[in-house]
Amino acid sequence: MNVLNNTDINPQPSDAPLALNGLSESTRNAAEAFIAAGTAANTVRSYRSALAYWAAWLQLRYGRTLGDGALPAEVAVQFIVDHLARPGADGSWSQLLPAQLDAALVAAGVKGKRGVLAFNTVNHRLAVLAKWHRLNEWENPCAASAVKTLLREARKAQARQGVVLRKKTAVVLEPLQAMLATCTDGVRGVRDRALLLLAWSGGGRRRSEVIGLQIEDLRQLDADTWLYALGATKTDTGGVRREKPLQGPAAQALNAWLDAAPAFSGPLFRRLYKGGKVGTTGLCADQVARIVKRRAALAGLAGDWAAHSLRSGFVTEAGRQGVPLGEVMAMTEHRSVSTVMGYFQAGSLLGSRASSLLTATSPLGPAPGHSTETPTQGNPEKPDS
Structure with missing residues (x-):
């Protein structure tokens, strides 16, 4: 039986055959919706912010609208030299972006303040442009060798002049304990303690x-053991649920x-x-960072603290305690060994004999007037906010 010959097919205009060499507007919109839905909210915000900056800078610098077509590599080169500080013959640092354009970007609300941008910011905005x-489906201007070479040499030049890439302070065991010691302020302290210990x-x-x-x-195994399930994350976008353990003090918290x-x-936190009334609305990402900073301040800890301090601190402390790298990555779900190794090596080297040749057990002994005891962290009373 020939089904086609017995089926009345009367295609409507909207059902007309699609072109093989392009996408319809509805298909393109659907694809973009999938991409947006599969991208973390923080990432979407950072992309929008970067593209808004590109649009403003292009309009001011070239009188061109973002989206008119592919940009040449020369534009990416100009963006780098406009925004990264470069050393002058007299040792001063400057940028090529004209002062009036810099002020206009600030006035437009796409730039926080006048002056050069951090290397990481420039690098991120180039990645978003790419x-x-x-x-x-345009040729990527950031893939040009001239752009890659300039970016690499600019980073090296800044490093030689002492401009380093700043990382957030890692919450290793001692600062974590100091933060937890401040969690005595009722329900807020109970919540913050549980959050800090689960995250770490x-x-x-x-x-x-x-x-x-x-x-x-959440799934409880016993009084001292919980399992919690992760779905889609930054590095695992498949959505397959993976359970991670929470034991001891973290489970009790x-x-x-x-x-x-x-x-x-509903939301856990x-x-x-x-x-002290507990609401039904979950915390936002910025509130996690504020909790870390607040607890660090209450504990009297100096440093540049953020939510990421918990992640980097976990890896660093694991290195200090000699935990195998594979076990660490199974917990953190890092996919790049090079990314995790920066923190892991710093932690593992703290317990290395090569980093402690001049210790109290060394024949040389400690330096005169130097104590080998580790000073304890203070915990001054500070008002709750």
Whole structure:
């Protein structure tokens, strides 16, 4: 039986055959919607911010609208020299971007303040421009050898002049204990203690992963052991749920939080209101960073603290304690060995004999007037905010 001959096919205009060499507007919009839905909210915001800056800078610098077509490599080169500080003959540092354009970018609200940008910021905006070109199926100007060479040499020049890439301070065991010691302020302290210990002991979780956890993601094995399930993350976008353990003090802190704020569904970590009332709305990513900074301040800890301090601190401490790299990466879900090794090596070298040749056990002994005891961290009383 020939089905085609017995089927009345009367295609409507909207059902007309598609062109083989291009995408319809509806298909392109659907593809872009998939990409947006599969991208973390923080990443989407950073992309939008970077593209807004590119649009403003292009309009001011070239009188051109972003999206008119592919940009040549020369534009990427100009962007680098406009925004990165470069050393002059007299030892001063400057940028090529004219002062009036710099002021206009600030006035437009796409730039926080006048002056040069950090290397990481320039690098990120070039990466966003590259992705913009790939999505539009245009030739990528950032892939040109001239751009890559300039960026590499600019980084080296800054490094030689003492301009280093700053990293957030890692929360290793001692500062973590100091932060936890401040968690005595009622329900807020119970919540913050559970959050800090889950994010740290649970594998150095990213802030997006912490705020994404739901009550339904938890499974208790016994009084001192919980399992929590991760879905799609920055490095594992497949959505397959992977369970991670939470044991000992971290499990006990979670028990205390669930007792203080019982719930059967919804966000695990929720906002608090006046009088210690627990709301139903989950924390946002910025609030995780504020909790880390607040607890560090209450503990009197000096450093540049952020939510990422918990992740880098977990890896660094694992290196200090000699945990095999494979076990660490199984918990953190890092996919790049080079990324995790920077923190892991720093931690492991702290316990290396090669880094402690001049110790109290060395024939040379400590330097005159130098104590080998580690000073304890203070915990001054500071007002709650």
